Amino acid sequence: MHCRLASTANLFRRKRIHMSEPQPQFSFNAIDTEPVKTFLLTGLLCLGISLLVVIFTGTPFWASALMSFSIGWSINLSFLLLGNLLARWMNPYVAAIPLTALGMAFGLIVSGVGIFGDAWHFFIGEYDTLVITTFFGVVGFAIFSTRGRLADAEAKLAKAHAEQEKRERLLAETELRLLQAQIEPHFLFNTLSNIAGLIHNKPDVAEQTLLNLTTLLRSTLKRTRQQDTTIAEEITIGKAYLDIQATRMQGRISYDINCPNHLQAHPLPPLLVQPLIENAVTHGIEPNETGGSIHVAVCADNASVNITVADTGHGVEATQSNPGTGTGLRNVRERLQALYGEAASLTLTENKPHGMVANLRVPLEHSFAEAD
Amino acid sequence: MPSAIIVDDEQTLIDYLAGKLQQLWPELEITGTAVNGRQAIALADETEPDIAFLDIQMPGLSGLQVATELPADIQIVFVTAFDEFAVEAFERAAVDYLLKPVSDERLQCTIARLQTHQQDPDLLAAREQLQALLRDLNPARSDCLQWIRAGLDDTTELVAVADVVFFQADHKYTTVATAARDYVVRKSIKELEQELDPQQFWRIHRGTIVRVDQIAAAKRDLRGRFTLTLRERPEKLRSSQSYGYLFKQM
Incomplete structure (x- = not known):
């Protein structure tokens, strides 16, 4: 039996992170979330444009700056004031066209008044200015929409990170709860008293019980550091536990475990099977005066590994139940959800004529798929 | 001796x-x-x-x-x-x-x-x-329901009552909602109400029973009905006026 010390990367690979679908919506994020920064950046762009215009056309700097700034900031203003309104009715990218045009027109009017004292100066006659303005308008739009999309993508990424973090926290929490549940004090002290009771009269049995308890405790400690274990290892632990219980209950409990050879080394996260076995014993067999048996079976179909833990105990009809019915199973379920999402499941059904069957289904690793 | x-x-x-x-x-x-x-x-x-x-x-x-x-x-x-x-x-x-x-x-x-x-x-x-x-x-042995048999096609799954968030009447059947998924049972809300532990489950509507510790908040409207938000389910449940007394203290 080989021991796999899987890296955390391995765990991540099996984990299915469910992200909400990215919404195909471009909000006017930049202007909405950081208006001041956007205005300043636009100012910087406008300064650049006006310098270019000065160099290539010889226009006086004040005139080129006035024009460039009034157009740039007008466009900003039109996005800020009307952007969200328009985006409600049409695709935000389409909405950007009238918004830019409106801002440009307003900017041209302001420039016309400022430079020539004529609001319509740039709309009648000076068509080359109109062409240049349009060109820069398109460049500006391209720059800002990219920024907007980047901001959107960043927000989505942050959200995905937050969700993954939440998932990991949940996993850690359930793991802790399972670990705490595992060294159930009642079980531990009862086993120790058994060893004390057996040590004089049946030293062999006492020794074997002590060794089984050691296996169980060692696995518990080891598993806090180990992410992945194998089915065979889980079975070893289950056997140690069931052997102790068989010693304690003296004939009230019997068990068998069947796992085909080719699945023995199949990886399995720890703390999934053991709680099912413990649940079957403590809620199925232990409260039942006549006892019962436990059958653990492992099999695989082409997509998943199925592990069933069936007991012939107590079942759902009996009126008495040990405390904590279902909480161990709930932990397993939460853990499965955190590890695999919808790809794994735990179902409970009734055993005939009495008792319960827990069926654990986890995805099959591809390398184990062919053999049968 | x-x-x-x-x-x-x-x-x-x-x-x-x-x-x-x-x-x-x-x-x-x-x-x-x-x-x-x-x-x-x-x-x-x-x-x-x-x-x-x-x-x-x-x-x-x-x-x-x-x-x-x-x-x-x-x-x-x-x-x-x-x-x-x-x-x-x-x-x-x-x-x-x-x-x-x-x-x-x-x-x-x-x-x-x-x-x-x-x-x-x-x-x-x-x-x-x-x-x-x-x-x-050791309070008197509770005869309350611990497990629910939920029919799914040909198999009957067992759902721990401890896992149930709420029950919702749905025509002849009752939907059993757990944090993970829904099940359907043939029992009526009325029958379930009698079998469930009244300390843990409250009937808040003709068609709804909710697990008390799953209630995250109860918000009252003008007509004295309450809208409940739950811990482990996104649904909002509505209580009817006649069950509003349950939330008077909340």
Whole structure:
């Protein structure tokens, strides 16, 4: 039996992170979330444009700056004031066209008044200015929409990170709860008293019980550091536990475990099977005066590994139940959800004529798929 | 000569305690042993011992339940591996108990107490106190539903009632909502209401029963109805006016 010390990367690979679908919506994020920064950046762009215009056309700097700034900031203003309104009715990218045009027109009017004292100066006659303005308008739009999309993508990424973090926290929490549940004090002290009771009269049995308890405790400690274990290892632990219980209950409990050879080394996260076995014993067999048996079976179909833990105990009809019915199973379920999402499941059904069957289904690793 | 019975579901532990007692209190006669609660009661009837050593966790009737069934003049010593709540209660009520594995020193103390108690004139009063304590510790066996059989095509799945967030009437059937998924059962909301523990589940509407500890918040509207948000489900449940009294304190 080989021991796999899987890296955390391995765990991540099996984990299915469910992200909400990215919404195909471009909000006017930049202007909405950081208006001041956007205005300043636009100012910087406008300064650049006006310098270019000065160099290539010889226009006086004040005139080129006035024009460039009034157009740039007008466009900003039109996005800020009307952007969200328009985006409600049409695709935000389409909405950007009238918004830019409106801002440009307003900017041209302001420039016309400022430079020539004529609001319509740039709309009648000076068509080359109109062409240049349009060109820069398109460049500006391209720059800002990219920024907007980047901001959107960043927000989505942050959200995905937050969700993954939440998932990991949940996993850690359930793991802790399972670990705490595992060294159930009642079980531990009862086993120790058994060893004390057996040590004089049946030293062999006492020794074997002590060794089984050691296996169980060692696995518990080891598993806090180990992410992945194998089915065979889980079975070893289950056997140690069931052997102790068989010693304690003296004939009230019997068990068998069947796992085909080719699945023995199949990886399995720890703390999934053991709680099912413990649940079957403590809620199925232990409260039942006549006892019962436990059958653990492992099999695989082409997509998943199925592990069933069936007991012939107590079942759902009996009126008495040990405390904590279902909480161990709930932990397993939460853990499965955190590890695999919808790809794994735990179902409970009734055993005939009495008792319960827990069926654990986890995805099959591809390398184990062919053999049968 | 004083006599005692030992009750434990594990024979090894019976033998162990019997051995220790023989060693430390040779005059005590062990008149019988039992491995579950019902046997214990029958044995006590038959042998009328002075003392009963009772394990708490046993199949069938627990040690606590057995204690309430035994005649009042039997002195009881509870034996437990680990039971924080019970031990605390025993301390308060000065009831004797032993922790497993039993040490010689501790058993010696218990023996000393048992020997003095035998002359205690106030034994009956102490016994009554014990009975009251046990009723508190071990409230009447709940006949409430623990598992629900939920039909899914040809198989019947078992859903732990402890996992249910709410029940919602759906035509002839009832939807059983757990944190993970929904199931369908044939039982009506009315039938379920009668079988569920009223401490844990509240009926808040003609068609809705909700698990109390799943209620995250209750918001009242102008007509006195409440809208509930839940901890583990996104749905919002509405209470009808007639059940609004449930949330008056919230």
